[in-house]
Amino acid sequence: MKELTHNLKDAAAVAFVAFLLFGPFLGLQLGDSPQGNLTLSPRPALLAIAVGLTFIARLLMLFWHDARGRAKPKLKVAAAMQKSGKFIAPALLVFAVLLPILPGIDNSYIDLGVLIMTYVMLGWGLNIVVGLAGLLDLGYVAFYAVGAYSFALLSENYGLSFWECLPICGLLAAAWGIFLGFPVLRLRGDYLAIVTLAFGEIIRLVITNWVALTGGPNGIDDIPHPTLFGLSFSMAGGPGTFAGFFNITPSPWQRDAYLYYIILFLALMTNWVTLRLRKQPLGRAWEALREDEIACRSLGINLRNTKLTAFAIGAMFGGFAGCFFSTREGFISPDSFTFIESATVLAIVVLGGAGSQLGIVLAAMVMIGVPELLQSLQIYRMLIFGIALVTIMVVRPRGFISTRRPTVSLGKPKIIAAELVAEGRG
């Protein structure tokens, strides 16, 4: 009984705070009078609903908290999760490979799959910088933009195809990674974060304002779609197209499935390179750098090269993804490369549990897939996105996959808690 009154009082206090917070925004509505002046109209019902919901939510949270406090923590669940984790990755892979030919999958789902895979790839690329080397990069979208614009400009001005441009885009992005990495070698923590953010903004602003080269805010359109050994996926059919060559009727499904397999291949390549590198001296140096920079330096690891390769390889995959993005969309503009993109990719990496490859896949599915399925909610979509981001972080601060398998170990590797993995100070 005492508990109940205490909880009720607490919830009432929270509801009062909510009343003050929501009052000006939900309780009042700015509008324009016919004379062009601002007017205010009250919305008491909306305010009452919001405050009431806050009261109920707080009360339920308190009861849940009390109940959980009495129950014993379930270690078995965690152990079972860990065991099943071994099967989740192969199952997901099989699902991903078969997705376009599964029954009941129409083009909108393949499109969604392409979108999610793009973010999985970006997440895996950024993971090299943030998760492995422990360098906080808030401007990853810059490399995505470099890749996208490289392909758009090369195809527009020199008529190069997607497959010719793909390596060039990766190289250019990697070069930018090194170029932008140099000035920040000495910076740590939040200084590094703000400078990478600033670089991301600089690149976006230059793209926006350099109208002669990039078309400015209008962007570049008519970017060619990728071809399969020279066969295009034109809906017209006929000779020189995929459908014409194989004597089948052309359908949008063929093009979408082809795009899907390209990004699946690129993403899996990112994953494979990351996993291989982690076993090699370079990857180990990254992880050592994240764990302890001073020890690293004392043991003769070249910090400059280690950091720069992390930036360059991370950027390279961002460039590949950007190249793919521009060929898929057929149109790019600076609006696609805002800070919110960097933040989304970083959120995917952290939400997945920085450093975990599988976690990033799960996080990308949640972060990208769920908002896309909520399209019908329109303007409330981003609101829900924000609430979800805060909630997930508060509930699972170490991300979805909060255990790690050490890269190197004496004897059989033991799974350790993510708390034991340093997060890097770079």
Next chain:
Amino acid sequence: MAYALQQLVNGITLGMIYGLIAVGYTMVYGIIGMINFAHGDVFMVGAFIGIIVLTALAGVTSVPLGILVALILAAALCGLYGFSIERVAYRPLRGSFRLAPLISAIGMSILLENYVQTSQGALERAIPAAIPGGIVLMRQNGFIVQLSWMQMAIVVVTLVTLAIFTYIVTKTPLGRAMRAVEQDAKMAALLGIDTNRTISYTFIIGSALAAVAGVMFLLYYGVIDFYIGFNAGIKAFTAAVLGGIGSLPGAVLGGLLIGLIEAFWSGYATVAYKDVAVYSILAIVLMFMPTGLLGRNEIEKV
């Protein structure tokens, strides 16, 4: 000469607003070591509370009184916003993974932006100039250098706010507690300082300063929308880092510098690239002074 003087006046006004926001960033960073990405949006919320209060007070004839009420209400409500944001999004994450509060803050920022957008609409909202006119400082070849009353009011309000704030930080028990927690939270807790409460106060004060900046921004430009927080927040954060994050005078200095760079770059080079100039100067300064202009060097412990 006259043109340069006008840019100087404009730059200082803008810089004062940035400085006020930057102080909030730097305080939070100093005390719990996290980038409060939602701070720029608290500034935006402050500006919106300002416009709502000013609209509600449309019948009041005394303009200074109306502005004062708007400032106080915005500061109080934004203080409450800061307090709630810290309780909901940051406190549960204290002491955990360093990136977790960062992502939570980005989520909070998206949440606040869309909360204001969905509740008050995505349109730009404009108010008529509250204090029109000003004094003419100089005339040269037909170019008039004007110091508007509004600019003077902004500088005066900012200086008064900063004076109150400096008094709180340097002279009161709360300020002592804040500085103690900033230096060593664990030791401060051992000596009987309620660190949680001190951190809450830090957020309240920082958010109130941002709200004052928000109302000033509204009065200066007369136009706001739900998205102003992002740009102002990034600029103010840049100011805080430029001055040396964690240093309070550094934040104001950084804010002034960024305001001046922006004003002079827009005046003498291209307006389109003014933000590029700001970010480039930030990168160049940090290359040579990795902890900002007034920042302390971090001691590396092995």
